Amino acid sequence: MARRRTRGVDSWKLKEWYEILAPEMFGRTKVGETPANDPNKLIGRVVEVTLGEIVNDFTKQNIKMFFKIYSVSGKIAYTKFIGSEITRDYLRSLVRRRTSRIDGNIVVKTKDGYKIRVKPVCFTVKRTNSSRKSAIRKIMEDIIKMRASELDFIQFVQEIVLGKLSSDIYKQVKVIYPPRRVEIRKTEVEEEPATSKTEEVSVTA
Numbered sequence: 778m779a780r781r782r783t784r785g786v787d788s789w790k791l792k793e794w795y796e797i798l799a800p801e802m803f804g805r806t807k808v809g810e811t812p813a814n815d816p817n818k819l820i821g822r823v824v825e826v827t828l829g830e831i832v833n834d835f836t837k838q839n840i841k842m843f844f845k846i847y848s849v850s851g852k853i854a855y856t857k858f859i860g861s862e863i864t865r866d867y868l869r870s871l872v873r874r875r876t877s878r879i880d881g882n883i884v885v886k887t888k889d890g891y892k893i894r895v896k897p898v899c900f901t902v903k904r905t906n907s908s909r910k911s912a913i914r915k916i917m918e919d920i921i922k923m924r925a926s927e928l929d930f931i932q933f934v935q936e937i938v939l940g941k942l943s944s945d946i947y948k949q950v951k952v953i954y955p956p957r958r959v960e961i962r963k964t965e966v967e968e969e970p971a972t973s974k975t976e977e978v979s980v981t982a
Contacts, residue, residue: 793812793814794810794812795810795849795853796810796852796853797824797846798854799844800858802858803832803842804831808830808831809826819846820847820849822846822854823844823845823859824843824846824856825841825843827841828861839863839864839867840863840938843858843862844856845859858966859965859966860963860964861934861938861964862962862963863961871898871957871958872900875903875904876902876904877905878900878901879898879901880897881895881896881917882894883896883917883918883921887925887926887929887930888926888929889929889930891930891966891969892966892967892968892969893930893964893966893967894963894964894967896961897946897960897962898959898960899950899959900958900959901955902955903955905954909953912953913954916953917950920942920945921942921946924936924945944959
């Protein structure tokens, strides 16, 4: 027993701490620290942090960001954006009785070749019929397709996490039926181009 505890302590002492940074598009903000006895073991590790923590804005705590470590230099681990998701608590808070929820699920490609799955959701003020639901779903999908084709990866992610894409959908849906809330429920990066350029500009809230 004593020998086991000693080995555990020795093993822990061999580990070094690495600072984890958000991608350049999120200002290289520190999003955590992690121990490892080999920096190569950090490659591929996924880090979850809220957008609120990144931009220091409590109102954005309902958006979870997912980053994957792709490189380690010295004691710094660098990450790339691989997806986002609104929290379950926040999603539940949007549900109301006698209203409709319309979900979308669409795969788009940005101007610079990133393939992203986007899942929008619209909550209406009152319950609506199936034809209006179909029309609302088509609006959501058409706007997301259009914006993805016009924007590069960083710009598209900015529009998603800072709410501009949801706002544009809301304005168009309002023509058909009054929406109460539109959100981008989830995003997932499914494919990157051979040459990725995700480290160029910063997101600002």
